[in-house]
Amino acid sequence: MATLSRDEVAHVAHLARLGLSEAELSRLEGQLNHILEQYAKLAELDTEAIAPTAQTIELENILRDDVATPSLPVEEALANAPERRGDFIVVPAIMSGE
Amino acid sequence: MTDSTRLSAHEVAAHFRTGDLSSRDATTAAIEAAERGNRALNAWLSIDRERALAEADAADARLRAAHASGAAAVGALHPLLGVPVALKDLVSIKGGQCTAGSRILEGYRAPYDAHVTERLRAVGAVIVGKTNMDEFAMGSSTEHSAFGPTANPWDLERVPGGSSGGSAAAVAAYHVPLAIGTDTGGSIRQPAALTGIVGMKPTYGRVSRYGIVAFASSLDQIGPFARDAQDAAALLHAVAGRDERDSTSAPVPVPDGLLHLTASDDEAAAGLRGKRLGLPKEYFVAGMEPGTEARVRAAVGALEAAGAIVEEVSLPHTDYGLAAYYIVAPAEASANLARYDGIRYGPAARDGDILANYLATRGAGFGDEVKRRIMLGTYALSAGYYDAFYVKAQKVRTLIKGDFDAVWAAGFDAIVAPTSPGVAFRFGAKMDDPVAMYLNDACTLPVNMAGLPGVSIPCGLADGLPVGLQFIGAPWTELGLLELARGYEALTEDAEWRALEPTDLALSLDPAVPTPVERTAVAGTRA
Numbered sequence: 001m002a003t004l005s006r007d008e009v010a011h012v013a014h015l016a017r018l019g020l021s022e023a024e025l026s027r028l029e030g031q032l033n034h035i036l037e038q039y040a041k042l043a044e045l046d047t048e049a050i051a052p053t054a055q056t057i058e059l060e061n062i063l064r065d066d067v068a069t070p071s072l073p074v075e076e077a078l079a080n081a082p083e084r085r086g087d088f089i090v091v092p093a094i095m096s097g098e
Numbered sequence: 099m100t101d102s103t104r105l106s107a108h109e110v111a112a113h114f115r116t117g118d119l120s121s122r123d124a125t126t127a128a129i130e131a132a133e134r135g136n137r138a139l140n141a142w143l144s145i146d147r148e149r150a151l152a153e154a155d156a157a158d159a160r161l162r163a164a165h166a167s168g169a170a171a172v173g174a175l176h177p178l179l180g181v182p183v184a185l186k187d188l189v190s191i192k193g194g195q196c197t198a199g200s201r202i203l204e205g206y207r208a209p210y211d212a213h214v215t216e217r218l219r220a221v222g223a224v225i226v227g228k229t230n231m232d233e234f235a236m237g238s239s240t241e242h243s244a245f246g247p248t249a250n251p252w253d254l255e256r257v258p259g260g261s262s263g264g265s266a267a268a269v270a271a272y273h274v275p276l277a278i279g280t281d282t283g284g285s286i287r288q289p290a291a292l293t294g295i296v297g298m299k300p301t302y303g304r305v306s307r308y309g310i311v312a313f314a315s316s317l318d319q320i321g322p323f324a325r326d327a328q329d330a331a332a333l334l335h336a337v338a339g340r341d342e343r344d345s346t347s348a349p350v351p352v353p354d355g356l357l358h359l360t361a362s363d364d365e366a367a368a369g370l371r372g373k374r375l376g377l378p379k380e381y382f383v384a385g386m387e388p389g390t391e392a393r394v395r396a397a398v399g400a401l402e403a404a405g406a407i408v409e410e411v412s413l414p415h416t417d418y419g420l421a422a423y424y425i426v427a428p429a430e431a432s433a434n435l436a437r438y439d440g441i442r443y444g445p446a447a448r449d450g451d452i453l454a455n456y457l458a459t460r461g462a463g464f465g466d467e468v469k470r471r472i473m474l475g476t477y478a479l480s481a482g483y484y485d486a487f488y489v490k491a492q493k494v495r496t497l498i499k500g501d502f503d504a505v506w507a508a509g510f511d512a513i514v515a516p517t518s519p520g521v522a523f524r525f526g527a528k529m530d531d532p533v534a535m536y537l538n539d540a541c542t543l544p545v546n547m548a549g550l551p552g553v554s555i556p557c558g559l560a561d562g563l564p565v566g567l568q569f570i571g572a573p574w575t576e577l578g579l580l581e582l583a584r585g586y587e588a589l590t591e592d593a594e595w596r597a598l599e600p601t602d603l604a605l606s607l608d609p610a611v612p613t614p615v616e617r618t619a620v621a622g623t624r625a
């Protein structure tokens with residue numbers, strides 16, 4: 001089974017949007033590879049003809065009437081925002097220019 | 099009137115009905131016990147005295163009104179009316195904290211009540227406060243809480259299990275008779291086992307998860323902690339049932355029998371006669387502690403002596419459960435935890451552009467175990483590995499579920515098994531070895547993978563520490579499992595170990611005793 005290089009650990013951390021220190025990356029490289037070794041056990045099983053299980057209770061699609069119902073008021077929805085202006089949450093610009 | 103904190107919920111309810119105890123008195127006693135014991139145990143992250151006493155007064159008003167209208171009105175009262183209960187700190191209470199044991203939710207205030215909170219309010223239960231937990235429910239020891247570990251009242255140098263360790267410790271230490279936890283791979287049953295109480299993980303879909311902080315959405319389920327089966331059943335009844343705000347909550351009727359588990363020991367024990375119980379040979383795993391195995395086998399012997407028919411069964415894919423679980427759960431967690439971005443709520447680190455903000459916020463806000471699982475899950479879902487890991491694990495999940503289905507098809511009423519391979523371990527013993535920590539869940543996580551109900555009940559002590567016995571059933575058989583649990587309680591009513599209180603309970607009230615944070619700092623186990 002695959003092993004993770006230090007660069008790959010750093011790449012996965014980037015994909016996960018986790019800012020990790022050099023010490024954390026080093027520790028994770030060892031720990032993740034140790035865990036991946038445990039995953040190798042699954043290769044013992046022939047699952048070619050087995051369907052995957054995503055959930056267990058076999059509910060059909062749950063539908064409701066398409067009607068508007070009261071939802072969280074703006075004031076309450078924004079109450080936890082670290083930074084807001086009026087009815088908006090403030091974030092750094094994600095596009096350059098005007 | 100004896101100390102009300104020593105009573106079960108149904109005993110408290112009986113005193114309310116005879117009028118010699120008020121909810122205000124029971125709630126005050128619970129708060130005082132929680133506050134006195136919390137230095138040594140760190141079981142609670144918040145206690146809301148003002149709100150709890152207001153709820154207690156409202157319950158007392160309902161009790162008084164019922165008394166004024168006569169015996170029928172008193173008899174119709176809900177058994178949890180006025181009874182103190184704790185919530186794991188991932189259940190939303192409008193306006194209250196909800197940290198999920200994480201720095202990344204520090205300061206966050208829940209904008210609405212969880213379904214569980216609403217249901218407890220509706221029956222008049224009194225919410226005393228919020229309990230400690232492994233960060234985002236990831237862990238088996240409560241050592242992964244950002245707010246310090248919780249200690250086990252049986253031995254203050256040991257963990258209470260996890261992730262719902264605070265709820266388990268609060269019930270075991272006689273702060274409250276009832277608590278709510280969540281169980282994704284054993285997080286209710288394993289801490290119940292390690293603290294000597296009852297804990298149930300209901301069928302996937304039994305309890306609405308609206309307003310609960312999500313970990314792994316195809317596995318998470320909410321359930322009760324209590325000191326006996328009757329109380330666990332009553333708490334489950336209060337919170338179970340369909341809720342349209344959680345589309346995975348199932349439209350399956352909740353049996354009223356949960357409110358009426360028999361109080362008669364003779365009747366409960368007689369109910370065991372003729373029950374067919376499967377004993378899975380694979381659950382006596384390599385590395386299982388001999389004392390734990392001996393207690394579990396003795397309990398199975400007692401069930402057999404009481405007329406249950408016990409036969410060995412095989413769940414051949416058990417050994418693959420751990421690896422499959424540690425793909426599925428981290429994969430789902432990595433998706434669920436993507437929402438913690440420091441934009442809409444929670445602490446935000448400002449470090450330049452938006453990408454730098456994400457990296458800084460999440461790097462600082464999540465603890466080691468959560469980072470580890472996000473990394474595992476992100477990797478397992480990434481391009482090129484999705485089929486090899488995630489799809490493979492889902493296929494193995496089918497095989498694990500099939501193992502259980504074969505047992506039910508063969509006519510068994512339930513499976514009886516150990517809950518955990520060992521008793522409570524010392525702080526730090528498994529913190530540096532994630533794989534050793536994950537092995538704690540070997541006997542519980544297949545039940546989550548298959549979506550089944552399971553309950554852990556105390557079955558004695560090994561080396562002076564509690565051992566848990568687990569009953570596992572087909573979907574929607576919680577009532578049957580709790581009747582088995584009640585039957586076993588009846589068989590062991592007079593057992594010497596039942597009369598014992600947690601060894602370090604008195605010590606936990608000593609204001610000079612070190613806190614769990616101090617203990618683990620001395621042991622040098624904190625990263």
